[in-house]
Amino acid sequence: MIRDITLGQYYPGDSLIHRLDPRIKIITTIAYIAALFIADGFIGLATSAAVIFIVTAVSRVPLSFIMRGLKPIFFIIIFTFIINLFMIPGETLISLFWGLTITKEGLRTAVFMAVRLVLLIIGSSLLTLTTKPISLTDGIESLLKPLKVIKVPAHELAMMMTIALRFIPTLLEETDKIMKAQQARGADFESGNIFHRAKSLIPILVPLFISAFRIAQELAMAMEARCYHGGDNRTRMNAMKMRAGDFVFMVLTLAFIGIIICERYFI
Amino acid sequence: MGIIVKNITHIYSEGLPHETTALDNVSFEINDGEFVGIIGHTGSGKSTLLQHLNGLLKPKSGSIIVGGTDITDPACKLRDIRRKIGLVFQYPEYQLFEETVARDVAFGPKNLGLTEEETEMRVKEALGLVGLSYDELKDKSPFELSGGQKRRVAIAGVVAMKPEVLILDEPTAGLDPKAHRDILDMAEEIHEHEGNITILVSHNMADIARLCDRVIVMDKGHVALAGTPKEVFSDEKRLTDIGLSLPPVSYLMHRLNERNADIKADIMDIDAACREIQRFLGEKG
């Protein structure tokens, strides 16, 4: 079902991770992703893996739920694995037909890259799984605020993201409904050649666009009726505040980055 | 062609944190030529049930037999089912997409593989049945029409497929009283004209009492009550527990009956109610 896509979805909960300040979560996630690419050896990647599994356990999001989100990207991971395996020159390990060879370096890069990608996806899914979309955009807005001096419209960008995130499920639902209604009229989206299939999308796309415009217009009216006029002087109901836990998490992340950097440059 | 629904269960998003059991062991039968009403509060599983009847959703367990074929069988051709069973969704006007009314109504018949002439005939007939003029509207854009007209065009799109079972999911939601009455009169007329099974979901108890041969009451994914309107609306306590009400006339007669047991309670149409009250007053002299 179209609604069951987990990537970018929020998993309701009240764990330590859920309660962290969204800004901290965004920064640490970026740091974690950077660390994954700095990490260059077995110890580094093993530490990264251990860290993400501990965070997952603390967040109480079932691992199986995260893995479900991995499925659509599985193909990409396999693909990069194979490319790396055969394309990297070096000391030959196994020779296959057609001159294809697996090298020691190739194997190493392939395995490391696959592990990196998996960890990267788990890490970034954890961010969205444990942070409500609204908090996430609030966090982004707050982090972008310093850029206002160079005229980055932080509030407007954040508002656009909030709206987009809010309406993804609505539009998916709408698509599902329209598809079913057209199927009930005998529409067939699955057979025929590519032109035929593209044409069969018209009965879905036209009503979908009309719905999207209608929803946008209604939303704009509702916002205006409540006197929305952009970000200037706007205060928040739930002001973000750093708490002890956030500082501890920050320090732990710094320690983790420290380990990764030491591993890369000093060992 | 009868419909037999046996022990069907449907769970949305099974295994995810937001999983919902929308249908739980639902069974009922519908006989040929019946006009059946389905009532129940929002979220009781009515729309989910309807989508099972033409194969848009598959039940987790149980079977649905339409005219002798089990449509839950994977080998069953969905196209044949959809030819037999026409489902008009809630707010069907949001599914209009063609440039002209005639072409939109023709979408269904064309998908059935009918020829141009046959399709045109069906379109004419269907627009007539929903009370619209083919000559006036055929070249108009469906988006220029009024709300009630759009809805009729959308219903015509399904009627044009000449289904043996016509299912209408809250066809009058959001319409003004006149359009409301027109749509229901139209449903009744199509039912009589085509002799099909008609299944109507509605929150208006008076409509259900007036139109239906049988009523199925849904509550939290179960069938709570089923029977003729008389039978169903005689169980006032059960209906109010579920959060539903009686048709107004029926409600009045129940209240009068409480005051004086001589007045019959199981009356649903206004004329019969008048006669009953006059009889009672006359007797008292």
Ligand SMILES: Nc1ncnc2c1ncn2[C@@H]1O[C@H](COP(=O)(O)OP(=O)(O)O)[C@@H](O)[C@H]1O
């Ligand atoms: N596409 C869907 N995905 C997940 N849950 C759904 C979906 N459609 C309906 N539901 C849920 O199933 C239940 C029954 O809904 P529905 O059949 O639409 O009820 P009704 O038509 O009686 O209002 C509700 O709890 C609803 O939230």
Ligand SMILES: [Mg+2]
């Ligand atoms: Mg419904």
